[in-house]
Amino acid sequence: MDYQWYPGHMTKAKRAMQEDIRLIDLIIELVDARMPLSSRNPDIDEMGKNKARLVLLNKADLADPQANREWCAYFLERGVQALEINAKSGKGFKEIGTKVQEACREKIERDRRRGIQNRPVRAMVAGIPNVGKSTFINSFAGKACTKTGNKPGVTKGKQWIRLHKGLELLDTPGILWPKFEDQSVGMKMALIGSMNDDILAREELAAQLIGFLLDAYPGLLTRRYGAEEGDPAGMLERIGEVRKCYKKGGEVDFEKAAALLLEDFRSGRIGRVSLERPEGKKDGQ
Ligand code: G4P
Secondary structure, three states: OOOOOOHHHHHHHHHHHHHHHOOOOEEEEEEEOOOOOOOOOOHHHHHOOOOEEEEEEEOOOOOOHHHHHHHHHHHHHOOOEEEEOEOOOOEOHHHHHHHHHHHOHHHHHHHHHOOOOOOOEEEEEEEOOOOOHHHHHHHHHOOOOEEEOOOOOOOOOOOEEEEOOOEEEEOOOEEOOOOOOOHHHHHHHHHOOOOOOOHHHHHHHHHHHHHHHHHHOOOHHHHHHOOOOOOHHHHHHHHHHHOOOEOOOOOEOHHHHHHHHHHHHHHOOOOOOOOOOOOOOOOOO
16 A cells, blocks of 8 residues: 555545535544554634544454553543443444434534434545455445445435435445655554555665554563663674574575564554553653
């Protein structure tokens, strides 16, 4: 996955989202639990300002459990319902219904005052590429749904997935463009594997990851690789030695060691790590 977003792409994505937003009550915003702020586009706040909002911290299985709890509290403190989920396994799905009700409380109250009862909440899923939108829609909708055809007053071609408990989901997600406000966002995006990393950048990325882990998760690299922590500069070499990443001549193959470390991190084999913590808490601690 390579992020190549040009102004034309952004305008198109924005227009498509704005069109869909008119049809819905609730935006289900997917973010990556390992970096909830860097993996969201704050423009959605403006675009969806009159809509209810639910934030799903997806890939929570890969993130630090303590950080997941802190992030849920962070969003709640700001008046936004949030929930950690694993779109792949379905963990956390059971609570979505209640959270949707909470997030749409005002709409439901309004309906009731007008004598409208049990009108389903219409929702759309939105998020930046690779955050898990398709996985979520497919697995959340699962078999417990029926696709509804076009509805009067609804743009032709839109498909709604009718879920139980009064929720209808637009079957195509809104795609938000990533917001590279500073270098660290690009770096984190590359670390989780959402950007192409060429061979040279891979070694640099591995070095960044090692620096971060030694500081925020001391002991983790030793537990995983049995390599002694200490001098960060020699860490990749020690991981290469332990994992027998050697070139033909017998010297450590740094490229291979870097690829191995990054893959272990991205798949969660290294352990559950969060790259961001809410403001006021040190990253990763
Ligand atoms: P998108 O529509 O937002 O672009 O994302 P998509 O669903 O394609 O998911 C991107 C990748 O993230 C997929 O991996 C998917 O399996 C993985 N993923 C989605 N949700 C979760 C989750 O909660 N936990 C974990 N661990 N992974 C998740 P992939 O490698 O591209 O595909 P695959 O090999 O898993 O099929």
